Amino acid sequence: MAKYLMLKHYTMAPEYMQYTPMDQWTPAEVDAHMKFMNDFVDRLKDAGECVDSQALSPEGTFVRFDGEGKPPVTDGPFPETKDLIAGWMAIDVDSYERALELAGELSAAPGAGGEPIREWLELRPFMGETSTTTE
Amino acid sequence: MHDEELRDLVPIVIGILGRRGADFSTAEDAVQDALIEAFRTWSDDEPRDMKGWLIRVAWHRFLDRRRVENARTAREEHAFALSTDAATTSADDTVDLYFLCAHLDLSPASAVALTLRAVGGLTTRQIAEAYLVPDSTMAQRISRAKRTRAGRRLNRPGNVSAVLTVLYLVFNEGYSGDVDLAAEAIRLTRVLADSIDHPEVSGLLALMLIHHARREARFSADGGLITLGEQDRSRWDAQLIAEGIGILQTALARDELGEFQVQAAIAALHADAQRVEDTDWPQIVEWYDELLKLHDSPIASLNRAVAIGEAEGPAAGLAELRRLDDSLPRYFAVEAHLRERAGEADVAAKLYAKAAGKASNLAERDHLVRQAARLNSEH
Structure with missing residues (x-):
């Protein structure tokens, strides 16, 4: 088994994100999309492949250390940031091929006009544990 | 298996171990061990005397744990033994546990976890699942909370408002996993209300019951949120509402107003309206005024602006809203609603x-x- 992160993005370069924003869909299209997402997670759970599924708020804060005894410096939110993470699903699957297959299905979530949104998802393998049989 | 009956027994058995001289922390661990043992073995063979079984197994586990601890070192004396006054009843023990677990020394998250385990009789795993954190994280949170409390004596009467805050937090968490936290919070608040006579305990219980009565109507079949105004009121649980209103009226008659009673009164006014257009908004505004007198909170001010928008029209609501800070949670949602009612659909959509x-x-x-x-x- 291998774990993968499927990252969803709020904003990406335009060539990766061409679909109409959700508030411009009809309410029925919004409902269909929500239902697809919920059903997708349910199917992952049923298949024993779901590790985690989380959504993030678009606005965050940048924070860094600013020296001993001083409070950390904060900045942001940066609305101009090009790439924001909207959320993720972590899956535990038998193979890379299976991970690709699932990411493909998720990217086919229905959008405006019921058409698949064809959103680009970023598939990232987790770093695994050192296997005891490596030596 | 009778889960609820079993869980009711947990604080009672912790109290009994305390009377036998056990310190709280070890007693609580021992009862948790016994509880897990009960879940493991009772499905095949449920004992006739559940309480006797639980006391016996927990006491053995306590002695085991004590032996291990004594062998390790002669650790600091666990000064925190529960009351050994044989004249008090087990109901008093349970109330002591509420105060102990919700003590202000603890962070809210720790107080919630400890309360659910020691008073609620939930297992660490169930609590971890309900709060979507790993088991080991929740176990650590609970044992740290117990270390914080170790060695401190309880000053009775304890702080009722700290207990109510914890119960309210549990209630608001709703439910995920196999534990219904809202129902659990109601169960724990009922036990507390039966044990101590306090108008705010009644106020909180009334508030929970009235909110809980609307739960089925709050979500559509596919899980979408349905706002109060849109809910199918025939799906509200009239019996729970009646019970909540009854409890609230008794509490209000004592004339010792508190925040939970006021919030329950507002919930009751909503529950009283057969149709959304029957809602008595002017009276709701008055109750928000009372709430703000008791505690000047920006969230209450925001909700008051909503009520004014309904009582006096969207322009009045928007005027109220403008006096508030737009970084408040749900500020723009409220503004969107009021703008839509004022006929500004384009602005409302953007908001x-x-x-x-x-x-x-x-x-x-x-x-x-x-x-x-x-x-x-x-x-």
């Missing part, structure tokens, strides 16, 4: 989309996106 970007949970975000989509597709 709904903006509010969706600031929503703190998915159900609310999805609802706000849907509102924006509805307005945008109407023209």
Whole structure:
């Protein structure tokens, strides 16, 4: 088994994100999309492949250390940031091929006009544990 | 298996071990061990005397744990033994446990976890699942909380408002996993209300019952949020509402007003309206005025602006809103609603989309996106 992160993005370069924003869909299209997402997670759970599924708020804060005894410096939110993470699903699957297959299905979530949104998802393998049989 | 009966027994057995001289921390661990043992073995063979079984197994586990600890070192004396006064009843022991677990020394998250385990009789795993954290994280949170409390004596009477805050937090968490935290909070508040006579305990219980009565109507079949105004009121649980209102009226008659009674009164006014247009908004505004007198909270001010918008029209609501800080949670959702009612659909659609970007949970975000989509597709 291998774990993968499927990252969803709020904003990406335009060539990766061409679909109409959700508030411009009809309410029925919004409902269909929500239902697809919920059903997708349910199917992952049923298949024993779901590790985690989380959504993030678009606005965050940048924070860094600013020296001993001083409070950390904060900045942001940066609305101009090009790439924001909207959320993720972590899956535990038998193979890379299976991970690709699932990411493909998720990217086919229905959008405006019921058409698949064809959103680009970023598939990232987790770093695994050192296997005891490596030596 | 009788889960609830078993869970009712947990604080009682912790109290009994305390009377036999056990310190709280070890007694609580021992009863947790016994509880897990009960879950493991009772499905095949449930004992006739559940309480006797639990006391016996917990006492053995306590002695085991004590032996291990004594062998390790002669650790500091666990000064924190529960009352050994044989004249008090087990109900008093249970109330002591509420105060102990919700003590102000503890962070809210720790107080919640400890209360659910020691008073609620839930296992660490169930609590971890309900709060979506790993078991080991929750186990650590609970043992740290117990270390914080070790060695401190309880000053009775304890701090009732700290206990109520914890129960309210549990109630608001709703439910995920196999534990219904809202129902659990109600169960624990009922036990407390039976044990101590305090109008705010009644106020909180009434508030929970009235909110709980509307739960079935709050979500559509596919899980979408349905706001109060849109709910099918025939799906509200009239019996729970009646019980809540009865408890509230008795509490209000004592004339010792508190925040929970006021919030329950507002919930009761909503529950009283057969149709949304029957809602007595002017009276709701008055109760918000009372609430703000008791505690000047920006959230209450925001809700008051909503009520004024309904009682006196959207322009009055918007005027109230402008006096508040727009970084408040749900500020833009409220503004969107008022603008829509004022006939400004375009502005409202943009505000709904903006509010969706600031929503703190998915159900609310999805609802706000849907509102924006509805307005945008109407023209």
